[in-house]
Amino acid sequence: MDNPTGLAPATDAHLPEGLRTPFATTPSTKPTKQRLRPSAAILRPSCASLGLDLSDDSLAGTPRRVAKMYVQEWFKGLDPRNRPEVRMFHNRYNYHQLLVERDITLFSCCEHHFVPIIGKAHVAYLPSASVVGLSKLNRVVQYYARRPQVQERLTRQIAEELKQSLGTDDVAVLIEADHLCVMSRGVNDTSSSTLTSEYGGQFATDHALRQEFLRQIGK
Incomplete structure (x- = not known):
């Protein structure tokens, strides 16, 4: 990936259009404290409208705590830095054989209901002239997971980022996750899980290679 400055781009402009997170504006790069204030200010009347007493010592700091959780943890993947x-x-x-990083812990958030998506990501690639530090595969997964998401887009974002970074289309990504929007509301189904996958290059054309990847991740 050509990035001579070492700085992150302002948005997901390096991704194909259909894979970009739907930013309405350029993501804010203001200091954390400046971003917490407006978020907490929005949450305060929302809590009050639910009938919660924000003067109670247990609830008084809740709007700021929730804002801090969103900005610094759950949605830190929205910050291009x-x-x-x-x-x-x-x-x-x-x-030059198959390299697999499996069972990468994945914690994301459903963009439809803002409740957690919890699961595992498995990624693989075929090394050529270069290899990547293994922790970077985990970091790519976490960067795209830590924002409001749908699992289908998340899977393809990770795959596209790895293709560009590794300089090869020979990339595979499989995600298996539980969605609390399914488990804790609506149908209240606690037994189902969601699997999505993306196969590029030889993984898309070589059935034996794809089966070896699935075997190694226990599928």
């Missing part, structure tokens, strides 16, 4: 820099290293080991 958190986009991981994926550094590549020369493949001096001449390793």
Whole structure:
């Protein structure tokens, strides 16, 4: 990925249009404290409209705590400064077989109801002249997960980011997750889970390679 300044872009402009998170404006890069104030100010009347007594010592700090959770934790993937820099290293080991990072803990948030999506991501690629530090695969997953999401877009965002960063289409991503919008409301189904996948390059055309990836992640 060509990024000589080392700075993250203002939005997801480097992704294909259909994969971009629907930003209404350029994501704010103001200091955290400045971003917390308006978020907390919005949450305060929302809590009051539910009949909660915000003068109670247990609830008085809730609007700010929730705002802090959104800005610094749940939705930190909306801040372009958190986009991981994926550094590549020369493949001096001449390793050209399947490389799999499985069971990456995934915590995201449903953009329809703002409730958690919890699961695992499995990613794989075929190294060529370069390899990537393994922790960077996890960081890419977390960057796109930590924002309001739908699982289908999240899966493809991770795959596209890895394709661009690794310089190869030979990338596979599979996500299995539980959605609390399904489990705790509506149908209240606590037994189902959602699987999504994206296969690029040889993973899309080589059935044996895809099956080996699925075997290694226990599918």
